[in-house]
Amino acid sequence: MVSVLSKTLCFGCEVQQVEHESAALGGLKAVFSVIVPPCLRSEGETITPLLYYLSGLTCTDQNFIQKAGACRAAAQHGVLIVAPDTSPRGAGVPGEDDAYDFGTGAGFYVNATAEAYRKHYRMYDYVTRELPQVVHEMFPVPAAAAAAAASSPKRPSSIFGHSMGGHGALVCALRNPGVYRSVSAFAPIAHPSACPWGQKAFQGYLGSVEAGRAEYDATELVRDAQRVRQCGWDTILIDQGAEDNFLHAGQLRPEDFVQAAESAGQSVTLRYQPGYDHSYFFIQTFVDAHIAFHAKRLHAQ
Amino acid sequence: MVSVLSKTLCFGCEVQQVEHESAALGGLKAVFSVIVPPCLRSEGETITPLLYYLSGLTCTDQNFIQKAGACRAAAQHGVLIVAPDTSPRGAGVPGEDDAYDFGTGAGFYVNATAEAYRKHYRMYDYVTRELPQVVHEMFPVPAAAAAAAASSPKRPSSIFGHSMGGHGALVCALRNPGVYRSVSAFAPIAHPSACPWGQKAFQGYLGSVEAGRAEYDATELVRDAQRVRQCGWDTILIDQGAEDNFLHAGQLRPEDFVQAAESAGQSVTLRYQPGYDHSYFFIQTFVDAHIAFHAKRLHAQ
Numbered sequence: 032m033v034s035v036l037s038k039t040l041c042f043g044c045e046v047q048q049v050e051h052e053s054a055a056l057g058g059l060k061a062v063f064s065v066i067v068p069p070c071l072r073s074e075g076e077t078i079t080p081l082l083y084y085l086s087g088l089t090c091t092d093q094n095f096i097q098k099a100g101a102c103r104a105a106a107q108h109g110v111l112i113v114a115p116d117t118s119p120r121g122a123g124v125p126g127e128d129d130a131y132d133f134g135t136g137a138g139f140y141v142n143a144t145a146e147a148y149r150k151h152y153r154m155y156d157y158v159t160r161e162l163p164q165v166v167h168e169m170f171p172v173p174a175a176a177a178a179a180a181a182s183s184p185k186r187p188s189s190i191f192g193h194s195m196g197g198h199g200a201l202v203c204a205l206r207n208p209g210v211y212r213s214v215s216a217f218a219p220i221a222h223p224s225a226c227p228w229g230q231k232a233f234q235g236y237l238g239s240v241e242a243g244r245a246e247y248d249a250t251e252l253v254r255d256a257q258r259v260r261q262c263g264w265d266t267i268l269i270d271q272g273a274e275d276n277f278l279h280a281g282q283l284r285p286e287d288f289v290q291a292a293e294s295a296g297q298s299v300t301l302r303y304q305p306g307y308d309h310s311y312f313f314i315q316t317f318v319d320a321h322i323a324f325h326a327k328r329l330h331a332q
Numbered sequence: 333m334v335s336v337l338s339k340t341l342c343f344g345c346e347v348q349q350v351e352h353e354s355a356a357l358g359g360l361k362a363v364f365s366v367i368v369p370p371c372l373r374s375e376g377e378t379i380t381p382l383l384y385y386l387s388g389l390t391c392t393d394q395n396f397i398q399k400a401g402a403c404r405a406a407a408q409h410g411v412l413i414v415a416p417d418t419s420p421r422g423a424g425v426p427g428e429d430d431a432y433d434f435g436t437g438a439g440f441y442v443n444a445t446a447e448a449y450r451k452h453y454r455m456y457d458y459v460t461r462e463l464p465q466v467v468h469e470m471f472p473v474p475a476a477a478a479a480a481a482a483s484s485p486k487r488p489s490s491i492f493g494h495s496m497g498g499h500g501a502l503v504c505a506l507r508n509p510g511v512y513r514s515v516s517a518f519a520p521i522a523h524p525s526a527c528p529w530g531q532k533a534f535q536g537y538l539g540s541v542e543a544g545r546a547e548y549d550a551t552e553l554v555r556d557a558q559r560v561r562q563c564g565w566d567t568i569l570i571d572q573g574a575e576d577n578f579l580h581a582g583q584l585r586p587e588d589f590v591q592a593a594e595s596a597g598q599s600v601t602l603r604y605q606p607g608y609d610h611s612y613f614f615i616q617t618f619v620d621a622h623i624a625f626h627a628k629r630l631h632a633q
Contacts (some may be wrong), residue, residue, distance in 0.1 A: 041613035100401035100616060312342035315401060
């Protein structure tokens with residue numbers, strides 16, 4: 032059962048906040064937001080594609096929706112955008128609210144295996160399995176479009192994200208070749224097993240950094256030439272603020288990712304943006320370019 | 333003494349949060365934000381003009397800065413935008429934090445005369461007298477531009493705002509003919525002496541609704557044909573969401589304002605925007621149009 036908590040209009044898009052009971056998150060209520068472009072209300076044979084946005088540490092579904100200014104480009108390019116929360120809420124694990132970089136608001140888009148977390152902290156399954164199903168049921172492809180579609184009656188999908196959500200986007204995309212047409216990121220935690228944030232998350236959710244390195248580290252996943260061939264992306268787009276404190280603190284490590292990708296033959300378009308930091312002011316500035324990047328690939332036949 | 337609390341880049345603009353000790357607010361610290369467009373850093377004989385934005389109930393300087401998406405248009409049109417807070421903070425008046433629509437976050441852009449409030453709650457003087465002086469000292473007009481300017485060496489100024497801040501913008505502009513080249517508003521409290529929000533504010537800050545009607549009510553001020561002639565505006569722009577709950581509750585009353593303005597020969601461009609509500613999603617959608625409206629008038633010779 033999905034319930035729409037709020038609806039408001041922005042650049043002609045309907046912005047909805049949605050709540051549902053999540054099996055992936057162990058039966059907790061989950062909240063996400065969607066930006067529904069005007070074209071979706073009148074889609075005939077042209078399927079409006081879907082773009083997932085994953086947020087960073089401490090965020091809810093609201094940060095991107097309120098601060099990124101994405102509705103203009105969503106309307107212009109005809110893309111349905113879905114922004115989930117960053118963790119389960121109210122799992123009741125002792126200490127889950129104690130730190131900004133672990134637990135509530137910091138699910139790290141993994142399926143936890145550690146005893147205390149494994150029931151609820153399953154954001155990887157939530158984002159890649161349950162959320163697409165919920166969105167598909169809320170916004171089914173119209174019959175005419177489904178009939179006209181050469182292959183799947185599902186909406187073509189891409190994924191992007193910021194910081195922890197950039198990590199999440201890269202990992203979800205790399206682990207599911209063929210599912211996401213394109214992937215991009217703002218200042219992603221690109222090599223989590225080699226930075227403090229990632230190490231803490233992998234240790235806490237998975238029991239060891241090693242377990243995270245093997246399963247949820249974009250730099251390790253992208254080394255696999257067969258995997259990237261299956262993904263079939265012409266390039267991966269990454270924007271990185273050159274004045275981002277977390278870059279200089281070694282939390283992001285985009286160069287590691289680029290090096291690993293290139294060793295596997297995967298092109299990465301890494302752009303350092305002079306003067307920009309890690310905030311939503313940075314995202315707001317470049318969000319149109321990312322939405323255009325995905326729209327071009329999502330609308331391609 | 334002005335101290336810059338933070339600086340960040342957005343669409344090439346520098347977004348600064350500034351703190352200073354405010355004489356107008358009885359010696360309290362005041363915080364405002366500025367959006368500094370790229371052209372200001374290189375202005376020669378062309379003076380970058382100034383646009384004030386006044387926020388609504390419950391807001392700080394941050395709501396507009398984070399949620400309105402104004403930097404794109406500020407950069408494009410070459411306008412310096414200044415967004416003050418909505419009240420003094422920490423005045424220590426008993427009960428000032430009890431309601432969302434009176435006291436902290438709800439200064440209503442008046443100079444209070446009621447005993448408990450008159451020392452600190454002087455947002456009218458703050459916005460129209462002290463803040464321009466502080467901004468002028470922070471961003472002095474370069475010598476070359478001052479020499480080339482036919483008249484005043486100050487930056488040409490305009491003002492706009494939302495809800496309570498729309499009321500503030502209209503009142504500040506109408507009370508100071510010749511000071512603001514143009515004025516516009518999103519969903520302003522356009523006839524405060526005739527609505528619950530305004531009546532509560534006038535009663536509390538000024539001792540009576542009647543006192544507010546005489547001094548701080550845009551609909552009453554705009555009835556004065558001599559005043560509007562002195563203001564010299566071709567039109568006043570107001571955007572109003574047609575699905576705004578506060579409109580339907582009678583808090584805004586834009587029609588009263590239009591009727592009074594027309595009786596005095598002042599044109600008002602009142603646009604009802606179908607489907608839009610009272611939120612920053614509405615402001616975000618139309619902020620470019622407002623900035624363009626002011627820029628056209630500010631850049632005119």
